[in-house]
Amino acid sequence: MTLDADRIRALHAAKLRALARSVLDVELAEVSGTDDGALAVAAGAEPAVVCLAQERSERALGGALALAERTGCDDVHVFAEDHSGVLARRAACFVPAPVVWSIEGASATAAEPAPRPVEPTPPRVPELVSLLASAGVEIAVEHGVITGEVEGLEVARVVPAAPAAEASDASEGSGDIDPHDGHESATAWQIEVGVGAHDREAFALLHADEPTAEAIGRVAEVVRTHRSPGASPHPLNRMGAARWLRSLLIRRPELVDAGRLRAASPPVPREGPKELSPAVAYGLTPDGRRLVVVVCVGIDLDVVPFAADARLFLDPDAELTIVLPRRDAHDVIRAMAARLDSPAEIAEIDDEWRTLSTAGA
CATH class of the missing domain: 3.40.1350.10 (Trna Endonuclease; Chain: A, domain 1)
Structure with missing residues (x-):
């Protein structure tokens, strides 16, 4: 059974009340349940902000700190089932640092900050990077993924080639280097064109025979038209x-x-x-x-x-x-x-x- 929004918010508020009682030994008089969790200010000699991060939990710290600023609280507690390590890592950047709790059943324990992430090495595909550059797009590399963008919007992406396409012109000679054995791995790479995964899939089905450089240029020009001063409102200039x-x-x-x-x-x-x-x-x-x-x-x-x-x-x-x-x-x-x-x-x-x-x- 699907719960309506009001019921979800009420459940979030009740969960925060229970956690505050069992972990912090405080009673919360007024709790604001939200779609993503709940927020409250615990009254007392030293008031504290108490937050439940239920949905999109990695984004909960800002809301709790904002409430702390508005109410003059230095003490902030955030309860989360997911991403508690990331929240604890971010909380440690503030003075005083909020306390992040990792929910365990009806109780919680102090969360350990997650280690700094290590960014993966992107594939070594100079010919595909050159192809993106020749199409006039901006080249971005994030977390080991190479993309071509127009005014910050992705229009092409380097992805592992499907088995049937591994011998295609787009991926030929683009094997990645395996750092463990010093030899080229069997991975082949290709460029997919489109804005997002679904668009790339649809574009591949409809324009499979179009040369990659021409396809990138055509999509880039459409995006560039919409991401320009004075362009009419359009999904491509809202993303x-x-x-x-x-x-x-x-x-x-x-x-x-x-x-x-x-x-x-x-x-x-x-x-x-x-x-x-x-x-x-x-x-x-x-x-x-x-x-x-x-x-x-x-x-x-x-x-x-x-x-x-x-x-x-x-x-x-x-x-x-x-x-x-x-x-x-x-x-x-x-x-x-x-x-x-x-x-x-x-x-x-x-x-x-x-x-x-x-x-x-």
């Missing part, structure tokens, strides 16, 4: 807005007082181009200091924990800048950025940044 803005900043780093930037991997892999998440860049300030830039479009309370995790992943000693359109630079995000053990700078950019996409390119 991946943060990555579109990152693409602009890589071309024009001076907009956020950077000297040089390149695309970089987020701290956790994305599920696909439709996922709403910040984009990450890495580079240098104008005077040569190392810099991690995290770009977000829209109000995202979890952008600061995400950005702290991105710096930890890429370069823990780098400076950190969070880029937001002016209308999204909310005071609570600034307060959370100042709460980091190494505070982040907030860089505002014009709300009409899309009109800058071709200017000065």
Whole structure:
């Protein structure tokens, strides 16, 4: 039986009350159940924010910290069944650090921070990378995956070739190197064209005989038309807005007082181009200091924990800048950025940044 939204929220609230009682020995008077979990402020001599991260749990820390800022609480507790290690790793970047609890049945234990992830090595496929470059797309490498993008939107991806296609022109001679035995593995690679997995599959069925370079160019031109100043609203200019803005900043780093930037991997892999998440860049300030830039479009309370995790992943000693359109630079995000053990700078950019996409390119 499918539960309605009100029932789900009530169950989340009840679960948080039970956990707060059994683990923290506090009674929660008012609990706000949400689709993703529940939030409450535990009254007492030293009030505390208490949070249940039930769904999309890896994104729960920002909401808890935002409530702490609004209520003046320094004590924050987050209960999670999934991703508790990632939450604990991100929580350790703040002062004072929130406590993350890993739910175990009706109780919970303090979560251990997950180790910094290790980024996989991408396949060694110079001929496919050259093909992407010749098609006029931006080349991005994230968590070992090579993609071709237009204004931050993926239009092509390097994937393992299907068995029947391993001898095709697109994958010939593109075997990966196995670091364990020093010889080329049997893996062959090819380029699939399209925006997301379903689009790539459909494109392959409909345009199987089209040369890869022409196919990339054709899809890229469609995307470029929609991701340009003055384009009418369309799904292709609503997806991946943060990555579109990152693409602009890589071309024009001076907009956020950077000297040089390149695309970089987020701290956790994305599920696909439709996922709403910040984009990450890495580079240098104008005077040569190392810099991690995290770009977000829209109000995202979890952008600061995400950005702290991105710096930890890429370069823990780098400076950190969070880029937001002016209308999204909310005071609570600034307060959370100042709460980091190494505070982040907030860089505002014009709300009409899309009109800058071709200017000065």
